[in-house]
Amino acid sequence: MVNSTPTLDDLRNRLVDEIAAKHPLPARIEQAMRTVRRDLHLPGLDPADAYTNRAVTIKDNPNGPLALSCASVPSTVAMMLAQLDPQPGDHILEIGAGTGYNAALLAELVGPDGQITTIDIDPGVALHAREALNRTGYDHVRVMERDGLKGAPEHAPYTRMIATVGLWDVPATWWEQLADGGRLVLPLRWRGQTRSVALTRHGDTLVSDDMELCGFVPIIGQHGERTTGLANGTVRLHHDQDQPVGPDQLAEVFSTPLTELWSRARVGNEETFDGIWLRATASDDTVCRVEVTKQALENGVRRPAIPGRSPALVSDSSVAYLIAERDNTDLERPSRLGAAGYGPDAIALARDLVVHITDWSTDRAAVPGMTIHPAGAPDNALPKGHVVDKGDSRTVLFFTGTNA
Incomplete structure (x- = not known):
């Protein structure tokens, strides 16, 4: 009888096949992912689960809902490696050691003439990465317990740097450690949304050539984003520190009448509309993120397009946010997009958001x-x-x- 149980190689190759089928990978990155064993970086986890395209928490956060550290979604790992484009002989700094899996992939990609330094502020996470790298044959990777915001200047300059934790700002210390002409990839957050941004240093300027939607555990030590609770805390606005958003002027906003305005833009069932958010940030300082809880929805607050993370515009005592409604008048794109507004300037803000939707709809792939x-x-x-x-x-x- 033939044993049909898949081997570890089978599981790993199936995962890479799945990723590559949706997003073709550079050959060197594909080969690295077929080589490095993710299961050995996740001891105690069923290998079948280690080779699924999902994140795995390795350390919970006792003070909040987000994990302190996790193994990123493999397709996101692959995407960011493609953005970084590591080359043989590169000297790379990774901020956020995690399980050590990403550092192992980097080590494969830079080869014997390259150097990898990975750092993590949490001693337990750094130890996990060290042990996993030793176990998998990558003991030459340098692992340091270190505040990621400070980098590792003693081993600089780096030809490439990659962050596997969310950043609200590019630390000044990193500028000093990235070589001129070097490449930096980081999950950067502004106006409530996060993109994996690929940048190249040209003197005193970092220039982006790629942005991809992503989500990461935030780095410890940056506090540029604020959260304002409304409607007894059942609605939350996540905004940057320079935006004049506060509970006093918005305290009663959800007790005002609802305004709905609809654009002509429509989306299909599997079509993303996060580009509306990204495009709006390139011209509008009122953009932030609205989070509407189940309790708020039960209390009658209009459902955003995505309750946990939808773009919103906030000005003085008014707010407008993205809404979606399926009406099936177009079978290919059955849902229409619009804006829900509350407050004295609800109509004006809703109109502004509809303009952003319309601008995005004219070129949905455009990236600033x-x-x-x-x-x-x-x-x-x-x-x-x-x-x-x-x-x-x-x-x-x-x-x-x-x-x-």
Whole structure:
């Protein structure tokens, strides 16, 4: 009788086949993922679960709902490695050691002439990564218990840097450690949404050439995002520290009449509309994220397009956010998109959001250009575009050929 039980190689190759079928991978990255054993970085987990395309928590957070550390979704790992484009001989710093799996992949990609340094602020996570790398034959990878915001200057400069934790800002210390012409990939958060951004350093400017939707556990030590609770805490606005959003002016906003405005844009069942959010951040400082809980929905608050994470516009004592409704008037794109508004300026804000929806709908694949500059860069040294100021950096977003 033939044993039909899949081997570990079978499981690993099936996972890589699944990822590559949806998003073709560079050959070297595909080969690395077929080589490195994810199951050995997740001891105690059923190998069949280790080779599924999902994140795995390795350390819970006693102070909140998000894990302190986890093994990222393999397809996201592959996507970010493709953005980083590691080459043989590269000297790479990874911020966020996790299970050590990503560092092992990096070690495969840079080869014997390269160097990998991975750091993590949590001693237990760093130890897990060290032991897993030793167990899998990557004992030459340097693992350090270190605050990721400080990097590892004693081993700089790095030709590439990658963060596997969410960042709200690019730390000033990282600028000093990335070689000119070097590449940085990080999950960067602004205006409530996160993108894996690929940047190349050109002197005092980081220039992006790729952005991909993602979600990561936030790094410890950055506090640029604020949360404002409304409707007895059942609705939460997640916004940046420079945005004038507060509970006082918005305290009664959800007791005001609802305004709904609909765009002509429609989406299919599997079609993403996160590009609306991204595009809006390139011109509008009122953009943030709304989170509407089940209790708020039961209390009559209008359901956002995605209750946990939908783009919203907030100004003074009014708010508008993205809504979606399936009406099946178009079988290919059965859902229409619109805006729900509350407060005295609900109509104006809803109209602004409909404009963002309409602009996105004309070119759904459009991605803004991005440059990042040190915090002290003067206005006249910045390219033309929309500026988002943070503690250590100034980000400029723009669409080529526009004044956005």
